[in-house]
Amino acid sequence: MKISCMKYEHDLVAYVDGELPADRVARVERHVQACSSCSAVVAGLRQVNALPQPPLIEPSAEFDRMFWTKLAHVRQAQQEHRGLERWRSVAKAFFTRPAGLSLSAGLALGVFVVTLYLLRPPHAALPQQEVMVAADLDLYANLDVIENSEALEHFELIQMLDELEQDEQG
Amino acid sequence: MGAVLENIEKQHHNDPNVQLMLRFQGGEEGAFRKLFEEYRGPLLNFIYRYCQDRRIAEELTQEVFLRVYKSSGSYRPEAMFSTWIYRIATNICLNELRTGRYKYEIEFKGPDEHDDSMQYDPVDERTKVKTDEQMAAAEQQRQVQGALEKLPKKQRLALILSIYDQLSYREIGQRLGCSEAAVKSIIHRSKLALRDILKKGGLVN
Numbered sequence: 001m002k003i004s005c006m007k008y009e010h011d012l013v014a015y016v017d018g019e020l021p022a023d024r025v026a027r028v029e030r031h032v033q034a035c036s037s038c039s040a041v042v043a044g045l046r047q048v049n050a051l052p053q054p055p056l057i058e059p060s061a062e063f064d065r066m067f068w069t070k071l072a073h074v075r076q077a078q079q080e081h082r083g084l085e086r087w088r089s090v091a092k093a094f095f096t097r098p099a100g101l102s103l104s105a106g107l108a109l110g111v112f113v114v115t116l117y118l119l120r121p122p123h124a125a126l127p128q129q130e131v132m133v134a135a136d137l138d139l140y141a142n143l144d145v146i147e148n149s150e151a152l153e154h155f156e157l158i159q160m161l162d163e164l165e166q167d168e169q170g
Numbered sequence: 171m172g173a174v175l176e177n178i179e180k181q182h183h184n185d186p187n188v189q190l191m192l193r194f195q196g197g198e199e200g201a202f203r204k205l206f207e208e209y210r211g212p213l214l215n216f217i218y219r220y221c222q223d224r225r226i227a228e229e230l231t232q233e234v235f236l237r238v239y240k241s242s243g244s245y246r247p248e249a250m251f252s253t254w255i256y257r258i259a260t261n262i263c264l265n266e267l268r269t270g271r272y273k274y275e276i277e278f279k280g281p282d283e284h285d286d287s288m289q290y291d292p293v294d295e296r297t298k299v300k301t302d303e304q305m306a307a308a309e310q311q312r313q314v315q316g317a318l319e320k321l322p323k324k325q326r327l328a329l330i331l332s333i334y335d336q337l338s339y340r341e342i343g344q345r346l347g348c349s350e351a352a353v354k355s356i357i358h359r360s361k362l363a364l365r366d367i368l369k370k371g372g373l374v375n
């Protein structure tokens with residue numbers, strides 16, 4: 001196509017497709033009659049529009065079976081996800097509601113105080129040293145009574161769920 | 171604003187396939203099966219014309235339906251069902267094939283490695299004889315497909331919907347997610363480009 005014909009390009013397609021505004025049709029027709037390269041474009045575009053449909057294909061024999069197998073996996077994953085979601089919401093509701101929070105905090109503090117009381121040396125007042133050591137988190141976790149308390153288990157469950165959530169997002 | 175949205179949704183409520191999708195949303199799995207059976211053939215052909223690989227076309231078609239299934243919870247009838255599902259298919263064609271595990275095969279497939287299904291013809295299957303005319307038609311089909319594959323992806327998709335499915339610019343725009351004016355421009359360019367390629371192969375003027 002000649003450089004001077006470039007401005008006609010889109011009009012030629014619109015002309016062949018019958019979507020050129022009437023006031024521009026005459027101008028394009030005049031040019032096409034006088035220009036062999038543009039008249040070739042018009043003929044070529046008509047052939048493009050008349051290209052036969054490619055033959056249709058049918059899904060293969062395996063198609064349906066493969067799809068329903070894939071879908072079964074999706075369903076299973078959805079169910080597992082929903083199960084986890086339920087646990088997460090139960091646990092979260094318990095620990096984020098003010099009542100649940102203060103209840104568990106109170107429970108933990110109670111267990112902590114009772115433990116210190118039980119572990120105190122006989123006939124001695126609570127030594128300053130032990131209070132400090134007990135404040136150390138490692139030791140705190142090593143105290144069997146506390147480790148086995150329900151409150152700490154819940155605390156770990158929440159941590160675990162949060163890590164899972166971060167994994168999913170990450 | 172809410173009222174306008176509601177009106178738009180009401181328009182599409184008359185579409186029987188939107189109804190099926192809503193029934194599926196309500197828990198009726200049989201409605202999903204009906205949609206699957208109605209659309210698997212057309213979608214497979216749409217995707218196949220685009221990617222020219224039967225196995226990949228089947229996998230991508232299945233992916234469309236998996237996405238339909240997964241999106242049932244958030245589905246809202248904001249368009250005719252066919253517009254919506256073809257839009258999913260278009261996104262998959264444009265994105266999966268670009269970034270996914272299919273990239274290698276599509277980009278490095280040689281021009282003569284098209285699978286035989288292109289030339290599949292039930293008449294031939296029965297007679298096992300091909301007339302000269304049929305052979306010529308098959309050869310032309312192969313060359314046109316080769317030419318289509320040279321077009322940029324969006325041009326190819328738009329052109330397939332225009333010359334094979336005879337859709338209007340508006341319908342193509344809805345499926346591709348672009349404006350009518352943009353589609354018009356894409357189609358014009360793609361027709362000129364296709365004509366150029368086919369002319370070099372001596373197929374058209």
Ligand SMILES: [Zn+2]
Binds near residue numbers: 004037039
């Ligand atoms: Zn000219």
